[in-house]
Amino acid sequence: MEGTPTYYCVLGVEKGAAKSQIEQACEKKQGFSSYNDEVIEEAFDVLSNPGLAKEYNKLLFIFEQITKCIPPHEKNELIKNHADNINTEKEYFRMGPILEKYKWYHVLYMKGMPDLYEVAGIAQDSPEESFKKYSDSGSEFMRQIYSLLSDKSFREDYDFLIYFINTHSEPEILEKRKIHRRKWEQIDNQIVEKIILNALNEPFGITNNIFRSRETINNNHDWLRYLPPNEETFLSVLGLERDSLSGEKKEVEKTLREKYRYLEKTAKINLAYSVLKNTSLREDYLWLLENQEIFDALNDLFSTEFDLAEDDPDEIEWEDNEIPYEIIRAFINSISNEEEKPKKNKKRRNAINHTQQTLDEIFEI
Structure with missing residues (x-):
């Protein structure tokens, strides 16, 4: 009894x-x-x-x-x-629907991502007015954070998410979060901001972006040399600025032709031109150019090498342009509650849902 x-x-x-x-x-x-x-x-x-x-x-x-x-x-x-x-x-x-809505936020939080109160620089028990008075000031990112935390419904769910993690997670899991926190301190602030907003705004946003990144790079291996962290891009090869490709289709095509006409037709220049003149390829490349640093940062965060090298993560060398398979693995595990789940030593069957089956088929994990 x-x-x-x-x-x-x-x-x-x-x-x-x-x-x-x-x-x-x-x-x-x-x-x-x-x-x-x-x-x-x-x-x-x-x-x-x-x-x-x-x-x-x-x-x-x-x-x-x-x-x-x-x-x-x-x-x-x-x-x-x-x-x-x-x-x-x-x-x-109560946690079920919250976790469903903020899957990626939960996964990244357990990997050391700073909580929103840390980001805002305001104590968690501060009154709603403390956030409202800043909601129209600061950067766009900070305005969004203050706006979210001044929303009563969001804040109640968010506070419960943090409470649940701290209450129902094993102590060693919370200790690992502190270790992972150091890695976030090495990531550029703008990248951290993009990751946080993506995790908050779309439950599967990061997953969908990883799908797109993997598929695009697998179909275009010759793009890798022209993506971050490499300095050279298809834009620099043709001597173009990013803004010059954001206008009307005819204007963009005209700009490309004018640039290409006077350049020596080397393999590199021909490749850059062939990609950027094609509307679909151009959109994919520019999207990768904008987001590749985010994927690289996430890949570092979920790398098993970092988990094993807790004493000195600065010593680790990371492969350029790695596809973040470890992120997918961690995400699958978080969904099916196989690791870092906020539960106490309870053996459970893997609740494999449609999402995991799709990931398993695509990534053959």
Whole structure:
């Protein structure tokens, strides 16, 4: 008698619930719950079987009679443990949709990304007015952060996310976050800002961008020499400024022709021209040019080499233009709760959803 909730509480169903309701509740609980899979599956097996459910109800009645006879201090402890279990599950229930909305933010936060209060330079317990008065000042990034934190609904969800991580994560996981934090301090502030906003604004934004980056580079290996961190780009090869390619299609094509006409037709110049004159290729290349440093930074953050070299991350040399497979692996693991999940030592089945299946097929992990 440890105060473990009944199977009805575990699945969140009432007595006499239809099998379809029990199946639906079981599937939902296996997605994200404080109860381990063994308990959830046992609850399903019992409650979905009319005969077993009948016997279980008899046991509950007997248990209720027994508790009337136990010493008060034992009964109080039983009630407390039961209430703690229920409250923990309520926190998991609330965290579910928040985690779904901020998957990437959670993953990156566990990898040391500074929280929004650190970024804003304002204490977490500050009143709403503290953020509102700054929402129209500073850089565009800071204005967005202040605006978010002055939004009551967002702030409640965000504060709960941080609380949940700190409450339900193992101490060693939180210690690792402090170690990873050092790596963020080495990343350019503008890149950090872009990563934070991307993680906040789109649950799968970073994932989709990684897909696009991988596909584009795999189809155009000869672009690698002309992407960051290399200094030379297709723009510099042709002597162009970034703004000169942002106008109307005809104007852009005219600018390219004029530049190309007077240049020596070397392989490098021909490649640059062939890419930039094609609207689709030009868009892909300019997008990579703008985002490649972000992917490289993320790749460094999720590199297993960094995990193993905690004492001196500055000593590590990173491969130029690596495709961030480690990011995908970490993301898959976070979705299926295989590592760094905010849970306490509970063995669970890998809840492989459509997202993970897609990632597995594409990256063959």
